[in-house]
Amino acid sequence: MILTVNGGSSSIKCALFDDDDDLSLLARADVTGLADSTPTLRSQAGDLRAESPIAGRGRDAAVSALLRWQSARTGDRDVSVVVHRIVHGGEIYERPCRVTPDVLATLDGLVSFAPNHLPDELALLRGFMTAMPQAAHVACFDTAFHRTLPDVARVLPLPGVRRYGFHGLSYTFLISELERIAGQTVSRGRVILAHLGSGASLAAVSDGRSIDTTMGMTPAGGLVMSTRSGDIDPGALAHVMREQAWTPDDMEEAVTKRSGLLAISGRSGDMQELLALERDDEAAALAVGVFCYQTAKWIGALTVALGGVDTIVFSGGIGEHAATIRQRIAAALSCLGVALDDTANARHAPVISLAESPVTVRVIPTNEALIMARQARDLLQTTGEHPR
Numbered sequence: 001m002i003l004t005v006n007g008g009s010s011s012i013k014c015a016l017f018d019d020d021d022d023l024s025l026l027a028r029a030d031v032t033g034l035a036d037s038t039p040t041l042r043s044q045a046g047d048l049r050a051e052s053p054i055a056g057r058g059r060d061a062a063v064s065a066l067l068r069w070q071s072a073r074t075g076d077r078d079v080s081v082v083v084h085r086i087v088h089g090g091e092i093y094e095r096p097c098r099v100t101p102d103v104l105a106t107l108d109g110l111v112s113f114a115p116n117h118l119p120d121e122l123a124l125l126r127g128f129m130t131a132m133p134q135a136a137h138v139a140c141f142d143t144a145f146h147r148t149l150p151d152v153a154r155v156l157p158l159p160g161v162r163r164y165g166f167h168g169l170s171y172t173f174l175i176s177e178l179e180r181i182a183g184q185t186v187s188r189g190r191v192i193l194a195h196l197g198s199g200a201s202l203a204a205v206s207d208g209r210s211i212d213t214t215m216g217m218t219p220a221g222g223l224v225m226s227t228r229s230g231d232i233d234p235g236a237l238a239h240v241m242r243e244q245a246w247t248p249d250d251m252e253e254a255v256t257k258r259s260g261l262l263a264i265s266g267r268s269g270d271m272q273e274l275l276a277l278e279r280d281d282e283a284a285a286l287a288v289g290v291f292c293y294q295t296a297k298w299i300g301a302l303t304v305a306l307g308g309v310d311t312i313v314f315s316g317g318i319g320e321h322a323a324t325i326r327q328r329i330a331a332a333l334s335c336l337g338v339a340l341d342d343t344a345n346a347r348h349a350p351v352i353s354l355a356e357s358p359v360t361v362r363v364i365p366t367n368e369a370l371i372m373a374r375q376a377r378d379l380l381q382t383t384g385e386h387p388r
Contacts, residue, residue: 001026001077002376003070003135004369006085007124010034012062015369016073019080023373029069031062041065045073059120063127082135083376084125085169085368087219088114089141091162096144096375098385099125099137107139113164114218116256136385138376142168148209153305156216165213167195171203173371174313177364179208181350182311186360189310192302194295195366196325197316198226198269202295204302212305214298220256224294226269229259261287271318271325292325296332303336309359312338314352315366323348330361 002023006013012031018024027045031054039054039062054065070079084099090110097103104122111118129137145168154163171193179187191205200223203213214222216231224230232255241251262269265287267277277284303309312333314326323345330340330353337358345352353361380386 001074001079002081002083002373003079004083004085004372005124005128006368006372007059007121012059012066012124013369014066014070015373016070016079017370017373019377023370023377025370027073028369029066031065034059034062039065041069043069059123059127063124063131067128067131079132079135081138081373081376081380082128082132083138083140083372084121084128085142085372086121086125086139087117087142087166088164089139089143090164093139093141094144094147096138096140096379098379098383099129099139103139115252117219136376136380138379140169140372140375142166144168145171146203146210146213148211149213150211153212161217163213163216165201165203165210166215166219167199167201167203168210169368169371170195170315170366171205171210172375173367174315174364175205175208176371177367178311178313178362181364182362186311190303190306190308191311191313192299192306192309193313193315194299194319195316196295196314196319196322199228200225200291200295200316200318202298202302204305206306212302214302223298224264224290225260226271227257227260227262229255229263230294261291264290271322275322275324288325288328292328292332296329299329299333300336309336312359312361314361314363320348320363320365326352326361326363333359 002017002019004015011034014029016026018026027043029041029043031039031041033039037057039057040051041054042051054061088110090113092106107122143164143166146165149163156162174193175187188207193203193205195201199219201213201215204211216222220228222230237251260269261274265274265284267284268274274284274288278288318325326345327340330338338361339354339357340352340361341354348363351360351362353359377386
């Protein structure tokens, strides 16, 4: 079997796949509330769901709980491959790789690129490697999808930095799924992928290759997000640092955890909460409006990068479930010919645009775990290390 591990700042998601031709999903488990006094393990196998509190706090307790869950699910069968999502591969890792001590040492050197993500991910990776030494451990990188960025999109006008882009595992799945459901002609056309969740970004894809994206050197750039600022005037950052006597670490914490929709609304960075509040709360309404405005503006910019757009795909928690947000973004894109079918949009249909619209708008649930399992198996088959 293949186990995927996707660690975030407050949660860890695992999925267990049968190593058959279809990579059949056997079970899922999530640990949420890592910083809470009592984190929660939620699991699902088929239609069976369970939820239980975890004794202890932090990642060590979470890993122990997930290992117990995995052992209960696998029984006498072996997990032969463990796949880890790594947010940043720098300029070194543009494809999945087998994790070795040398790889771990190199990843330690990349922590400064994603200090709010990589330390936790690497601690998680080491925890599973220690607990499951018999398995092949594979790292898949969120930045790898954007290795095809042309120089004009990659370069940033500051010495020693460049655009990397993120949400690459989600985008890899979305393009493969778009090809499966709509054919290669569509997936190889001019496509804008919108991964909209608490972390949000967009990517312009031409002929199946990323040619531009909103996030930059770190996952804090681009579109305004739940608690991340997105793009912001660097002079404003310098001004705040002087006024508040902040260190770089203070600013890092502010732009990743106390900015974005949370800062605009003053109440919440959760889009569902903001939509519930907006009728009676001007600041909440403004936060929602800024998110929709910026998303539409970025889609317009990426349309120019592509020389037009044939398909827009919404995904992620907001993109998949918030019909109101999709409708408002689409309304702002009417100048591009985008027109939604309100009934299809309300029921989150696979295609939500009108038949006569020159731009097809789709909703595709993302599946990072499946693409991680595929990439790991492909790598190990190529190198002759696949256990089967």
